[in-house]
Every structure is written in C-alpha cells, then in structure tokens.
Amino acid sequence: MFGNDEQFDRLVRELRIDTRCDAQHREALRQRMLAQFHRARMETSAGRLRIWTAEMKGKVMSSKTIAAAAAAVVVMCGVAVALLVGGRAQIALADVQQKLASVSVLGLTMEFAGGGESSVRGQGYVTPDSKTRFETDEMVMVIHWQEGRILILYPQEKLAVLSDVKNLESNPYHEDWYKELEDIVSSESATRVGKQTIAGREVIGWRIGDDDGWTVTVWADAKSAELARIEFVRDEGRMVFSDFRYDVAVDPSLLSLEAPAGYTVQRGEVDLAEASEKDILCLLLVWAKGNGDVFPDDPMESWKFGDAARRVEWMSIDWASIGVADAPAASWAVSRAFWWLGAEPGWGYGGKGVTLGDETAPVFWYRPEGSKKYRVVYGDLHVADADAAPQAK
Amino acid sequence: MDEAARAAVDGLVIRARRDADALGELYERHYPAVLRYCVHRLFCRDAAEDATSEVFLRVAKHIGSFPGRTERDFVNWLYAIATNEANAVIRRSKRRRELLEAAVQQKRIHLAGSTPQPDGVLDWPTLYEVIALLPQRDQALITLRSFEQLPFEQVAEICGMKTATARVGFTRALGKLQKRLTSTDGRGS
Numbered sequence: 291m292f293g294n295d296e297q298f299d300r301l302v303r304e305l306r307i308d309t310r311c312d313a314q315h316r317e318a319l320r321q322r323m324l325a326q327f328h329r330a331r332m333e334t335s336a337g338r339l340r341i342w343t344a345e346m347k348g349k350v351m352s353s354k355t356i357a358a359a360a361a362a363v364v365v366m367c368g369v370a371v372a373l374l375v376g377g378r379a380q381i382a383l384a385d386v387q388q389k390l391a392s393v394s395v396l397g398l399t400m401e402f403a404g405g406g407e408s409s410v411r412g413q414g415y416v417t418p419d420s421k422t423r424f425e426t427d428e429m430v431m432v433i434h435w436q437e438g439r440i441l442i443l444y445p446q447e448k449l450a451v452l453s454d455v456k457n458l459e460s461n462p463y464h465e466d467w468y469k470e471l472e473d474i475v476s477s478e479s480a481t482r483v484g485k486q487t488i489a490g491r492e493v494i495g496w497r498i499g500d501d502d503g504w505t506v507t508v509w510a511d512a513k514s515a516e517l518a519r520i521e522f523v524r525d526e527g528r529m530v531f532s533d534f535r536y537d538v539a540v541d542p543s544l545l546s547l548e549a550p551a552g553y554t555v556q557r558g559e560v561d562l563a564e565a566s567e568k569d570i571l572c573l574l575l576v577w578a579k580g581n582g583d584v585f586p587d588d589p590m591e592s593w594k595f596g597d598a599a600r601r602v603e604w605m606s607i608d609w610a611s612i613g614v615a616d617a618p619a620a621s622w623a624v625s626r627a628f629w630w631l632g633a634e635p636g637w638g639y640g641g642k643g644v645t646l647g648d649e650t651a652p653v654f655w656y657r658p659e660g661s662k663k664y665r666v667v668y669g670d671l672h673v674a675d676a677d678a679a680p681q682a683k
Numbered sequence: 684m685d686e687a688a689r690a691a692v693d694g695l696v697i698r699a700r701r702d703a704d705a706l707g708e709l710y711e712r713h714y715p716a717v718l719r720y721c722v723h724r725l726f727c728r729d730a731a732e733d734a735t736s737e738v739f740l741r742v743a744k745h746i747g748s749f750p751g752r753t754e755r756d757f758v759n760w761l762y763a764i765a766t767n768e769a770n771a772v773i774r775r776s777k778r779r780r781e782l783l784e785a786a787v788q789q790k791r792i793h794l795a796g797s798t799p800q801p802d803g804v805l806d807w808p809t810l811y812e813v814i815a816l817l818p819q820r821d822q823a824l825i826t827l828r829s830f831e832q833l834p835f836e837q838v839a840e841i842c843g844m845k846t847a848t849a850r851v852g853f854t855r856a857l858g859k860l861q862k863r864l865t866s867t868d869g870r871g872s
Contacts, residue, residue, distance in 0.1 A: 295828075295829070295854070305810065309718060319739055323743045324743070326743035327703055330745070660845070
C-alpha cells in the first residue's frame with residue numbers, strides 16, 4: 291500500500307478528493323466575515339473608551355503615585371474611541387478625510403460625561419507624524435506613537451514620568467489618536483444626518499455605525515470640510531471631540547518628550563506585547579474586586595470591565611501576592627491581558643459566579659506553548675498544573 | 684513570489700487589523716486552502732464548510748489583536764484555528780465513526796474520490812475512515828504534512844511543537860495508519 295512517507299504522499303495525490311470551492315458559500319461567508327470584523331472593531335473601541343473613562347476618573351487620578359504610569363495606559367486607551375471601520379468613504383465624507391490628511395497639527399477639545407459622574411475635559415493636539423499632546427487640569431501627556439515613548443507631566447508635583455513602551459503599535463488597546471480620527475472619517479457605513487449650526491458655522495453630519503449600542507456622529511463644516519464636532523453616545527456615556535483647529539501653530543516644545551525645567555524625571559519601561567500569566571492574574575483580580583468579589587461572566591467584556599475597574603481601590607490591593615510590582619504595573623498588565631485574551635484562542639474560562647478566594651474552583655486555564663499540561667488558575671488565584679483542561683460549569 | 688510581492692502581502696496582514704479591504708483580500712487568498720484542509724479533516728462537505736465559516740469568523744473577531752506580521756504568520760494562525768475547529772467538530776460528534784455514518788445516512792458525503800479503484804488501491808473514504816481512528820494530533824500531523832504538503836517546520840509551528848517532534852510524530856502516525864490499514868478489517872486493534 292505504502293512503505294514510506296513519499297509513497298503515502300503519492301497515494302494521497304492520487305485520491306482526487308473534491309475540494310472545489312462553492313462560490314455561493316464563499317461569497318456568503320465573505321459577507322458574514324466582514325460584518326463580524328466591523329462588529330469586533332466596534333466592541334474593541336467601546337472597551338477602550340470605557341477602560342479609559344473608568345480609570346481616568348477614578349483611582350488613577352486619586353493618587354499621583356499610581357497615576358504616573360497608570361494614566362499612561364489609561365489615557366492612551368481612552369480617546370482611541372472610534373468606530374474603526376476602514377474602507378472607502380462616501381464622497382462628501384471623503385472631503386473631510388482629505389482635509390484631515392493635509393493637516394499639519396490638529397487641535398481639539400475632548401470631553402467625556404458618563405452616568406451621573408464628573409466629566410473629564412482636556413485639550414489636545416495630534417499630528418500626522420504620530421505625535422499627541424493631551425492635557426487636563428491635573429496632567430499633561432505627550433505620546434510619540436511611532437517611537438513608543440510617553441511623557442506624563444504632573445505640574446503640581448513637578449513630576450515627569452517618561453516611559454519607553456515596546457510594541458505599542460501591536461497592542462490594539464492603544465492607537466494613535468490621529469489615525470483613529472482618520473478611521474472615523476474613512477467609514478464606509480456613514481450615512482448623512484442633515485445639517486445644523488455649530489459655533490456659527492453650518493455643518494453637515496454623518497452617522498457612523500449603530501452597532502453595539504454606540505452611535506457616532508461626525509459634523510464637518512459645510513464649506514471647508516473641516517471637522518467641527520464628533521459625538522460618541524452609548525447609554526449614559528457621552529464623549530465629544532470639538533473645537534477642532536487645523537494647522538495650529540504649536541510651540542514644538544509642547545510636543546517634545548523633554549521634561550520642562552524643574553521637574554523630577556522618573557523613567558520606566560513597559561512591553562505591551564509580552565503578556566504573561568501574572569497579567570492574566572492581575573486582570574482576574576481586578577475583575578473580581580470590582581465585581582463584588584465574584585468573577586465575571588466573561589472576562590473579555592472590556593465594556594463591563596471599565597465599570598469594575600472604577601470600583602477597585604487600586605492602591606490598597608496586595609499586588610505582590612500575584613507577582614505584580616505595584617498598581618501602575620497592574621494597569622499595564624491589564625492592557626496586556628486583554629491583548630493576550632483576544633489574540634490567543636486556546637484558553638478556557640469557568641469563573642462565572644465563582645467567589646474570589648475559592649481555592650477549589652477553576653476559573654481560568656490555558657496550555658502554554660509546547661507544554662502538555664494546562665495551567666489552571668483557581669478562585670484564590672493560585673495556579674497549578676493539570677493534565678487536562680477543567681470542565682467549565 | 685519575489686521580495687516586493689511578498690512584502691506587499693505581508694503588509695496586507697498588518698493592514699487587515701483595521702482595514703476590511705485588506706482582510707477581504709486575505710480571505711480570497713486563503714479561503715480555498717482552509718476549505719481544503721477542513722474537507723481533509725472532516726470528510727463531510729457540509730461540516731467542512733461550517734468549520735471554514737467558524738475559522739474566518741474567528742479571524743474577523745480577533746484580527747485586530749493578531750500579533751503576526753507576515754503572511755506565513757497568518758497562514759499558521761489560520762491552520763491552528765482550523766485544527767482546533769476540526770477537533771471540536773470531531774469531539775462534538777463523540778466518535779468519528781458516528782460522524783461518518785451520519786453523513787452517509789444523510790447522503791451528504793461527497794464521494795469525489797469514489798471512482799472505482801483497482802484492487803488493492805486505497806480509496807478516499809476508506810483512508811479517511813482509518814485516519815479518523817487515530818488520535819487527533821496524529822490526524823492533524825498527517826493532514827497538514829501529506830494532504831496540505833506543508834514543510835515540517837511549518838507543521839510544527841501550527842501545532843505548537845518543535846520541528847523534530849513534528850517529524851517524529853508524523854512518522855509514528857504514519858506507522859499507526861499503515862498498521863491499521865493492513866489489519867483485517869482496516870481498523871486495526
């Protein structure tokens with residue numbers, strides 16, 4: 291029959307197995323896949339917004355120490371809002387896109403208001419060469435996306451934190467704000483929503499994607515095609531980009547990573563791509579702490595995670611117990627963990643309803659690359675090897 | 684493929700994280716291979732198309748966070764997902780034989796390989812039936828290597844093992860297959 295692999299290969303080739311494609315299935319699946327792609331992008335965007343707003347308004351800003359690094363994660367996560375539906379734009383929106391493409395420095399105001407809580411408002415600048423400056427009353431942040439470097443200034447404390455972030459671009463929870471704006475005005479799902487007057491200017495609106503509960507409306511000057519306002523609305527959450535200013539003359543030092551004179555400079559390094567087991571532990575701990583000491587139904591629901599994260603007393607957690615240095619490190623770890631969960635298909639979760647501290651209940655498991663055994667995380671966050679994956683309840 | 688063309692295709696993989704057109708192009712390039720692999724793993728055409736659908740829907744959901752940067756990375760990811768999906772289909776069918784019998788009963792099997800064969804020459808349904816009795820890892824190794832004609836290095840990457848392990852595993856799997864085929868009822872012990 292066959293004596294070696296070459297003979298077997300020949301035998302296989304002679305089988306004449308029908309693997310022809312069915313054109314109807316192929317086309318139908320293509321459409322389903324692209325629809326799924328758009329949905330996934332919406333969910334990711336919503337998650338980024340939620341994580342940002344939760345941490346920005348809550349624990350991060352309550353402590354200058356943790357804020358130094360954590361805010362970097364958080365704010366970066368934040369304005370990465372958009373409905374990232376790439377592709378061809380409608381003709382009129384294409385004018386807005388073209389106008390944005392030619393800007394040198396774009397100034398804008400960002401404001402977030404969520405369910406009955408204080409709002410966050412800040413001024414920002416973004417540039418096509420991947421530089422961003424964003425400042426609130428309490429902090430200033432400068433990001434050089436391509437270089438993966440972030441400077442955060444705390445004027446009251448005269449503290450500057452300069453972080454080198456490896457693999458910034460590979461982590462989908464952090465995106466260049468300018469590119470986010472590009473994506474918004476490149477949407478192929480945009481529909482016209484009429485005209486109105488904003489700050490004395492006649493503007494035309496487009497609504498982009500209503501999937502996942504989010505509505506994004508872009509308003510642009512009817513004559514100049516310059517952006518005037520972008521509104522993101524979902525339930526109680528509302529975020530607005532406004533006061534767009536094209537080709538702003540900005541002092542280059544404002545977009546520099548050099549700390550102003552008189553600041554104490556702290557330096558740090560973070561790798562956003564190399565997720566590890568402790569990152570997962572960190573995510574699970576924050577989830578459970580913010581969810582009434584019960585693990586969530588689904589750890590991937592980044593939208594709900596934002597709410598949980600806001601309820602956590604970040605500074606009071608014993609991070610060392612799970613191998614994480616401190617709260618700022620935990621904030622980075624959360625981002626990496628989300629990235630890892632999204633990229634790796636081979637993990638399992640059984641934490642729904644499990645109480646934090648339950649040492650008998652398997653909550654999360656995965657099989658490390660090249661390993662025959664599974665690593666199983668239990669409700670008390672201890673980790674053990676197992677020959678087989680636990681059965682999710 | 685020359686270097687420029689390869690770089691262009693690799694660029695597609697990076698763009699596909701946020702660009703539907705790029706993802707669509709990758710889909711057109713790789714749909715046939717994924718379907719072919721699923722047919723080889725599952726035999727039943729309907730099951731193979733369903734599995735192919737699951738693969739690409741999963742890709743669409745996670746491409747935004749896919750860390751790979753080359754087409755090779757993307758292809759390996761596709762095969763890894765397809766392997767998991769095929770294994771899941773088989774697990775859901777409890778036993779491979781039940782899947783086959785059900786498929787036969789429902790007349791859903793595409794017996795393109797059922798052209799009468801000379802005596803002693805293996806046909807596709809018979810070979811599949813015997814492969815289906817092997818452990819899933821062996822099935823994947825044999826299919827990826829002999830049906831999809833992938834190099835051992837790539838088979839190893841897809842299966843998450845060292846190249847030498849893939850090579851040895853394949854040889855052993857082939858030995859098991861040979862043993863089963865030469866047993867009386869074609870199924871071995």
